[in-house]
Amino acid sequence: MARVRYGARTEAEIAAARGSVSRLPDIWSTGVVAVWESDPDAVAAVLPPPLKPAERPLVRANISRVELPGYPLGAGSVAVAAVHDGVAGWYPLVMPMTHERALTAGREVFGEPKKLGEASVDRDGLVVRAALARHGIAFVEVRGAVDGPLPLPKPSQKTDFYYKFLPAVDGRGFDADPVLVHCVRTEKVRRLERITGDVVLRESMYDPVADLPVRRVVEITLGEKTTDQKGRVVERVSARALLPYIHQRYDDPLQILDGPPEGSV
Template structure:
C-alpha cells in the first residue's frame, strides 16, 4: 500500500481537530478596537451594491493578537488587522470589509476562499505595556496604519455579535475583467466573548501607501476606542448573488495595484468652505 496525502478520503472521518481550517477551532484574542468618523461621501463611494451606508459615516478598525488552539498541545499566534465601512443590507447593520492584512499564509488563503474576505499578508505589531498600547500594520515595507493609546476605565465583560460583509468570486482567467462564475455577497457573523473591555484614549495615524490607500479615508473624529480580551467564534453565510458589474470597480482592492488612480469624490464640506 502506498499513501498519497494530496488526495483525501472523504468517507472516513479526518480525526483530530480538523486543523487550522476547522470551523470549531478555539481562539484566544486581545484586540485594540476603534471607530472613527469620516466624510459621508467617501463612505458612500466605498460601498459596492447592494450595500448602503450606515446611519453614521464611520470606519471600524481592529488590531488583534490571536492565539489559535489547533490542538491541546499545538497553538499558532498571528497578528490581524480589519478595516470596515459602516453599512447595511436589508436592515442588517454591519461593516463592509475594506482591508484585512494579517500574518500567516493559511489564514489569508482560508479567509479569501471560504468567506470572500479581502485578506493580504502583512506584518502586524501589537505592543501592550502596562496601560499603554501601540499597534501598527506594514505591507510592502510601508507602515500605513498606526494606533496608540492609554487604557482606562474598565467596562466589564461583553458578549455580542458583529456582522461583516464581503464579496466572494473568481476573477476571469483572461485577466481582462469580469468573473468566471457567479459573485456572492457574504455575511460574516463574529460572536465576541470578551472577558473584559476597557475604554482607551488614543490616536489613529494614517500614512500614504499606493498599495493600501487608507489615507484616502481620513479620520475626522474618533468615536470610540477599546481594549478587549477574550475569544471569538466566527461563521458566515451567503446572502445573495450579485451582478458582476456591481463589484468589478472594487475588485482590484484584493491585489496590489499601486498604479490605480481612483475616482474623484466631491465633498459637501469642501463646498461649504468654498462658499464661506
C-alpha cells in the same frame, strides 16, 4: 505502496477533519479596536452595490494578537459601516494577516479581503501601540494610554459583509456571478479597557485607507475576546456593478496611476 498524501481522502477521513474543526476550543485574542467618524462621501464611495452607507460614516480598525495553538497570529482589518437589506454591519476593505494559513481559508471560504501583512499590539505599562503594516508602511497606527476598565458586554453578534468571486480565466470579468456573504460572528469578551489616544493614517498606494480621514475619534478600546463565525450567501450580485471595485482585493500594479489626494501626508 506507501500512502500518497496528495491522494484522495476517504469519506471517514473527511468526516473526521470536519469533526475536529467543530471541537476547537475558544481561541482568545488581545486586540485594539478604534472607531472614528470619517467623511460621508468617502465612506459611500468604497461600498459596492447593493451595500448602502450606515447612518453614521464610521470606520473601524481592529488590530489583534491571536494566541493560536503552536504559533501566534497577527490579524487586523479596516472596515466601514454599511447596511444591506435592513442588516447593519461592517464592510472590510483590507484584512492583513501574518500567516498564509489564516489568509487562504478566509479568502476562499468567505471571500474575506485578506492579504499578507503585519499586525502588532504592544503594551508597556499603560502605554499602548497597535499598527497594521504592509510593504513597509504602517498605514494605520493607534496610540494611547489605558484610561481604566470598562464594563464587560454580554455576548453579542456582529455582521461583516464580503463579496466572494473568481476573476475570469481570460481576464475579463468573472467566471461566475459574484455572491454577497453575510458573516455573523458571536463575540465574547473577558477583559475590556478604555484607551485615550489617537489614530494615525499614513499614505500607502496599496492600502489607501488614508482616504477615510479621522474627523472624530469615537472610541478606542483594548480587550481580550473570542469569536466564532458562520457565513451564508444572501444573494447573487451584478457582475457589472461589482467589477469597478475588485481592485480593492488586490495589489494592482495600475494603482501607481492613482495618486494620493492633495494635501495628504
